[in-house]
Amino acid sequence: MCDYMRKNIEQQEKRCVKNVSAIHDDVLQQIASGNVQPRPxxxxxxxxxxxxxxxxxxxxxxxxxxxxxxxxxxxxxxxxxxxxxxxxxxxxxxxxxxxxxxxxxxxxxxxxxxxxxxxxxxxxxxxxxxxxxxxxxxxxxxxxxxxxxxxxxxxxxxxxxxxxxxxxDQRRNYLMHRPEGGRVMGVVQAVAGTRFDLQHPRSRKTLLVDFASLPPQKRSLIVVGEKVLCLGKWNQIQDVFEASDVLSPPPKRRKDLRMR
Amino acid sequence: MVETSDFTVASDEDLARISLRDPEAFGVLMQRYEGKLLHYIMRKSSVTREGAEDILQESFLKAYRNLNSFNDRLSFSSWVYRIVHNETVSQWRKASVRPEGHAIPIDDEFVDRLIAEDDVELGVDRDILQSHVSQILIHMDEKYRDVLILRFMEDKSYSEISDIIKKPPGTVATYISRAKKQFHKFVAQQRSEIINDV
Known part of the structure; x- marks a missing residue:
């Protein structure tokens, strides 16, 4: 900045100083009276x-x-x-x-x-x-x-x-339980013949599942109290899910959430 | 160690430290800065002179209360400007008003300095533009107006502006660049109005 500009600014500031001595005195007075103290x-x-x-x-x-x-x-x-x-x-x-x-x-x-x-x-x-x-x-x-x-x-x-x-976690449940999409997930409630009740873990609604067409080696997974994922077709007229395959729920998920 | 008799030659930073045990040192600091800061408040805001004095007084009281937060990483000047800057903004917000006019005229060299640094021809006679600078500044975004005032009226470096407005130096450089562009834009918009005025 050139000298002329600096001088001009200083002159303007000096004009202000003439009127601020009262502020200066007032602040010092407040400090002296103990009303204002530095925070620790x-x-x-x-x-x-x-x-x-x-x-x-x-x-x-x-x-x-x-x-x-x-x-x-x-x-x-x-x-x-x-x-x-x-x-x-x-x-x-x-x-x-x-x-x-x-x-x-x-x-x-x-x-x-x-x-x-x-x-x-x-x-x-x-x-x-x-x-x-x-x-x-x-x-x-x-x-x-x-x-x-x-x-x-x-x-x-x-x-x-x-x-x-x-x-x-609802989307995961939705993914696993879509009768119209050919999959239902839940806990086996009661087995009677080739049918069992499957209770959905969240809604607690029960759905009838028919496993007549299930291979014999897969039937061992159908145990009361266990959670299963059934794949197949939903018969809307009879309101029964016809399972063609049964799987254990996702193995790596923690157990208590899987079973809920 | 600076003795009481040496207050006038002591650095601002030394005085700030001494002020904790001797308020007279704070008095010397106030004397050094009151003119500059009052000028700054009036440049930055639309308050009356009395309003600016109130802000300045409150800022000095805040500075004294917060003396222990001052550290050597900052210059005292930047630190006290930051307090005044924040206090002025705070007063605006309390009053919920946008600045409508500068309490004192913009100093004559503002436009010269702006043009000199940017090497840009504004396309309007300098003296005519000078009379419209206040109006142009009022219409600018607050953050851009602030950096222009600090850079071209208060003559602060990028690093000092960074400490005052608490933004990284890179951001300050960006703000200044955008502020100049916005200033030029408003000058262009007002050019016809200025010519009609003439």
Missing amino acids: RWHFVLRNLLLWLSGIILLLVGAASVSVVIFLVQGHAWEMREVFGMSGPTFLLQIFPFMWLLAYVVFLFTAESFIRKTRGIYRYSPFLLSLVILIVSIFVGLFFYALKISDHLDAQLGKHVPRIYQTL
């Missing part, structure tokens, strides 16, 4: 620490969401993809736990906003910060998955908040 240093240190801590906790929760997503996708009955006659991407879309993905995004976004408020972080590019948080959360999520934290989390949620958790 620990207040700021603690605030910064809490912001970091909150950000890191949210990041870990986000990472836990990643581990559960991996667990649910990995643990799904991929071998049934062909039974359902679906392509890989279609099957993935059907089973993908989008609610967990949403939870992951929310936790990550909140973690980022907390970390951004910590001292000095604003100097870093938001894109870079988000990328670092994303990469860290995925790596920690993989680590959690390897430690089987995801299994435990999935089991605990299924046990303590079954209604909410199964609502989130």
Whole structure:
């Protein structure tokens, strides 16, 4: 900036100074009277620490969401993809736990906003910060998955908040239980001759299944209290599902949810 | 260690540290900055002079209350400008008004500096444009107007602006670039109006 410009600015500022001595005096007076005191240093240190801590906790929760997503996708009955006659991407879309993905995004976004408020972080590019948080959360999520934290989390949620958790899992139930689509899933209730009652785990509705055309070696799977997945054809007129095959439910899913 | 008698030659950062045990040092800091900051508030907002003085007083009180949060990673100037910046924005929000006019005229060199840095011909006589700068600034987005004021009126570096508005230096550079484009756009829009005025 040239000298002339600097001088001009200084002159304008001096004009302002003439009228602000009252502010100066008033502030000093308030300080002298003890009405205004500096906040202790620990207040700021603690605030910064809490912001970091909150950000890191949210990041870990986000990472836990990643581990559960991996667990649910990995643990799904991929071998049934062909039974359902679906392509890989279609099957993935059907089973993908989008609610967990949403939870992951929310936790990550909140973690980022907390970390951004910590001292000095604003100097870093938001894109870079988000990328670092994303990469860290995925790596920690993989680590959690390897430690089987995801299994435990999935089991605990299924046990303590079954209604909410199964609502989130509804698409999977829908995938497995579609009489008009040639598949029904449920718990065997009572066997009489070549027919048994199959109770759907969520709706508790009972459907009559006829297994007369089932190969003898498969009939051993039909045990009262066990969960089965039946493939076949739904006879709407007689309101009976004619099973041509019976399978055990997805083997890798945790047991209590499978059986519910 | 700076003694009381050395206040006038002490750096702002030293004075900020001394202010915790000797409020007179804070008085010296206020004297150093009150003119600049009052000017800045009035450039940035539409408040009256009395309103600007209220904001300045509240900002100084906040600065004193938060002296322990000041650290050497920032210059005192950037730190106190940030407090004033936030306080001014906060007062706008409380009043729920958008600035409608600058309380003091824009300094004469603003346009010169803007043109000099950008090497752009605005296509309007400089003196005529000068009288319309306030109106153009008012219509600009707040974030762009802020960086233009800090860069071309307060003569702050990109790094200082980054510390004042708490955005990365890269973002500041982007804002300044966009602010110049927006300024040029408004000048182009107002050109016919300016010519008619003449």
